[in-house]
Amino acid sequence: MEISFLNELNESQRRAVEYTSGASLVIAGAGSGKTRVLTYKIAYLLKTGMAPSSILALTFTNKAAREMKERVATMVGEKTARYLWMGTFHSVFSRILRSEAELIGYSKNFTIYDSADSKSLIKSIVKELKLDDKVYKHGFLQSRISYAKNNLITPDAYLANTDLIKADSSSRIPLMSDIYKIYCNRCKQADAMDFDDLLLQTNVLFRNHPDVLQKYQLRFGYVLVDEYQDTNFAQYLIVKKLAEQHEKICVVGDDAQSIYSFRGANIDNILKFKSTYQNAQVFKLEQNYRSTQTIVNAANSLIDKNAQQIRKTVFSEKETGRPIKVLSVFTDFEEGFIVANNISDLRFSDNYRYQDIAILYRTNSQSRVMEEALRKQSIPYRIYGGLSFYQRKEIKDVIAYCRLVCNPNDEEALKRIINYPARGIGDTTVNKLIECAQLHAVSAWEVLTDMLKYNLAVNAGTANKLAQFRSMMEVFAEQVSTQSAYDLANSIVKVSGVIADTYTDHSPESMSRQENVQELLKAIHEFCETKQSDGEPTALLPDFLSEVSLLTDQDTDKETDKDKVTLMTVHAAKGLEFRAVFIVGMEEELFPSPFCTQNERELEEERRLFYVAITRAEELCFISFAKSRFKNGKTNFSNPSRFIKDIDEQYLEIPVEAKPKQARISDWDNDLETERNRFQHSSPKPFIKENVLPPAPKRMMKINNSGGEKIMTKNATIPTGAFVKHGVFGIGKVLETSMVNGNEKADIDFGEKGVKSLLLKFAKLEVLE
């Protein structure tokens, strides 16, 4: 059959698209047209006679799914495309779980706990068990539970696993397995699944109900998976089971862009695909259509340092392009300033629009300095990540009401709103309520429905308040199946008093809370309208909730954000591309993250992360590092990231003094001094002001600021014999002071670190009185 759109593909892309007779793995280098292959393959399957409802295409983000659906729709028509099973793992399988929920002991309207809900539940369990929350840290417990679920280890299997039990007792958390078990029971009791459950319970469903598995095996004639390198064991197994019979499966990914192991992603899934599917065909897409040769080659030279990888030769036939510019700066403030300057330059002399430019960083907390610098220079920007719309307090409050109305057993929702707005039901009462519920092995709501029966020990006044709350919720609950989602949500915010609570004053904060609540109502309204125009029955509140719980920040993207610079983490940037990219904060202790330098495997993942960052750039890439950075309330000194050295120098433009030599600390101090001199002389204007410095702690006298302006005073002279504190060398004793070219110099004994000669003008010293 001649299908004309295949001519729009290169040879290897075309071969990957046309192979549909068995399992296939498409290794798609960065920028090699991965999404193109997926969409064309789906179009090809449709053109060759497959029904759209037989095609299952799984992605990791809603955005990727939406974009792919749109692209398929332009090729085969919207009418066909809408019947495709296309979405994230979590959304597709939550849909399947809802229709099969009763089989595994959940109800159709089960709640999805987000990670804040999980965290809160874990905290209360630790508290109820009267454990020390400094030993049993909720973050660690949460990741441990997530790890277990991702690897399909049930609480019983956990208990039987001697390795895990040993690890827990050596981490001094021997009760970990109990917490895990209680956590699962509580979720079940609340009729709630957390994110990991959506995958775990799907596996449970398929394992315990072979007929159900078979139904879906027959339904899905072809399975496609995007970003396969990011799948975890639970996802791997779901996919494997679904494709077991026919092996009509195509996975697409790039092992070099595997950056989600912290979420359980297992790079082995892609590395060992060929042994899972014996007859699998492998296609490699190696031509990069995105970036200049320099950027591709630089990225190749970096990733070459990783041992774990599927070797491939990514190449570009675009122009050579300019080298990657390395910017060495003194402070994080200067970094922001320089980046902002460069952005203005690009805009005026190289004709870049703001939307062509992105600033990428390792951690969200780095966005603040960048933001300030951009604002000072009136550069429009848009920050992705951080606190998303659905994580704001007022939004979570309203959603919690909705959740409780749809699922009265939802304990986390109940805890959140039982006393919001304040109605005199305090912590003591809530604790009693939950304790009582645990005692009788029922949900907290169940206790509320019959406080006498369960012997809830509260006084009459409190009992009355609880009863009032209960009847309010019952009135809402009665309307769940009759009122539209919008009408019900509207009466909830009015009757519950949430709206009134946001109108208490006229502060900007409460104004913005009002706006947000209105915005949410608008979103529910739009949701109902869309369903209606699709000819579906009236959208109910549970319908809205099932969609909203899997939305993320990126999905609330407004199209009104036109010409703005993009600020995001490198993780969030995966899959995106920009003409110019600034990768900031390329420092040790930051990128690679100090949590990931323990072993080679983690370090390689960080290197892949840097690889992802570089390959976002089409034309220009800038890498910057600061020698000092304000972090967690204090200034830290750091060295350039080891990863900069991993890039072949021929693709870099490095300022002389920033050449990464063996960064010995004693050399570093000299570098700092050179740098400070350079900075003082070349800086266009001093933008580091006194007030950006952290306040000097009591009993300490500040000798110097960090560069721009001299604030040293005569009486700041250090007496011989005084003890001083230095950011890098620690505490030392002043041996001698002298004047060098009009500058005061001190010889200081730092003990193990040796005796250093420092110019007081430059060295950041605190005198310990």
Next chain:
DNA sequence: GAGGAGCTTCTTTTT
């Protein structure tokens, strides 16, 4: 039980 002051801790990436 509510709300605020002051202390401590803790820092990664997210469907």
Next chain:
DNA sequence: GAAGCTCCTC
């Protein structure tokens, strides 16, 4: 620097 927590007062 910010969020979370505890303790204190009303």
